[in-house]
Amino acid sequence: MSQTIAVADVGGTHARFAIAEIEDGTVVSLGEPITMGTNDHASFQTAWRHFCEVNPGDEPKSLSVAFAGPVDGEVLKLTNNPWVIRPALAQEKLDVEHFVIVNDFAAVAHAVGALGDEHFDHVTGPEGPFPDDGVTTIVGPGTGLGVAQLLKTADGHMHVIATEGGHIDFAPLDSLEDKILQRMRRDLRRVSVERIACGSGLANIYEALGAMEGKAVPDLDDKELWTRAIEGKDPLAAAALDRFFLTLGAVCGDLALAHGSNAVVLAGGLGYRIRHLFRNSGFADRFIAKGRFERRMEQIPVKLVTHPQAGLFGAAVAFAKEHA
Template sequence: MKLALVGDIGGTNARFALWRDEKLESVRVLATADFAGPEQAIGHYLAGLGLAVGSLGAVCLAVAGPVSGEHFRFTNNHWRLSRSVFCRTLKVDELLLINDFSAMALGMTRLREHEKLQICPGVADPDSPAVVIGPGTGLGVGTLLPLGEGRWKALPGEGGHVDLPLGNLREATLWQQLHDQLGHVSAENVLSGNGLLQLYRAVCAVDGHAPRLASPAEVSAAALAGDPLAEDVLDLFCGWLGRVAGNNVLTLGGRGGVYIVGGVVPRFAAFFQKSSFARNFASKGCMSGYFEGIPVWLVTAEYPGLEGAGVALQQTAR
């Protein structure tokens, strides 16, 4: 019997695993920069396990960007994919492509209690949509809909590219600085790894500081070490994430809760819990009361996108 493979491919890393008996096996993380395309990366993955091309029956790849048609161009790396060429090259019977945040949303159905931290208390409405949002290489946004009988639907979208919302004069001043540099200012321009550095430089420009930090990691590390400027930047980042997440809850009726995912926020989880996220999340004027009882969790699971790709394969098989 042929094997099933799942993949979660972002801008920087591609994660692969075998999917057997509804569980992940042999997870490997490869740098996308090291391979010409997904076929080469998966071939390398299989070779590392002593498996030949042709061992795979079904493959589900979670990919960043809108999915449709024969061809797919990855949003944040140089890879491209043709469905027919992929299946022919790897001798695969079935290829399922899904949006990466659709996979991330489906992955929330497999979380264990120790894989999430509560940011805002509440009880999720099991019949309502849940919002899944996460800064990483970009900003991903997904929606999880319960269908009953243990089935779920994940709605794909490009919510990371909505306009950056403004809630006070300070944010408006920073937005103007960002607009002068970028033109259109999307949520992703601030709420991503590179966005954190972009925000730091904007704060320095507005407040008259010479920028001395050169990477997102340096900004977050300085904030955690007590540097006042970096703390201000990181809190602005968290607060803006709260505004965007809250907007999604209002748009979707997301009383099923909010899951904060991605590789950025878990690096400063304790700071995030005390940040302006929760205040800005529910700061919606006459609709602020709507947010009472809506839970928010920070997801710390290692491979939720891979888990969600496995759930997608299962549901397709059914």
């Protein structure tokens, strides 16, 4: 039996909506997404109404949402955006019969469990398919730093565990990073890894490096700074990008150790944008640099998911599992 549902992927910067088709508990298609800036709408409800207005055909009566924040309260607030969702009122306010909400990186974990090998690029570690059982850690730099776990059991079942692993403490690993942390503590009481290993984290590193060299850095928006860093025309921005990769590699390795993982998946729009830079960065060296556990770390495959809308796809997978 097939079913048409709407799916949404709501982050700190963008909200994406699409129509998905589910059949026998499997996602068989995902329509072209409609992307909106979260700053362009007063609430999730008004963004949803806009999607319904611009989407041709009958309004869907089922909605599954991937939400960038914890989803276990009566009032859900985005970590990096003022929108709130009240799950108990969602069916009434949104005029839907079925409503599912999952953490955004839990949704990506659902997608990772359902996607075929062709949707992943190798980054480091052993090549080949993922292990059939055990824990896969999913990490994604974007507006923030998303983290989730996917547990595969020997009998073929999969369990998704949402986390807030992006908010663990930033741990400097050399004298330069000591200085970056010291600089950032002037403005922040606590510096989490999300302050470094995310889209806006590049600006934090850039400003700190500039201060160390006594240089006034230009006030650039994130898009322009990332362009400068990727193109390498701004030496300080390029140095900041090097540090970004080092930190991301270190935190991915730390999370793999903490989770007991046998695989790691990089996700998120930013990760996809810079996928061609991973192999020549310091990511792999920092990932395995875990002292007595280096040999173990060398055996962990790290891949990058290439599905263009893993959050939306994962929201559909989560809905299919709940209503199978």
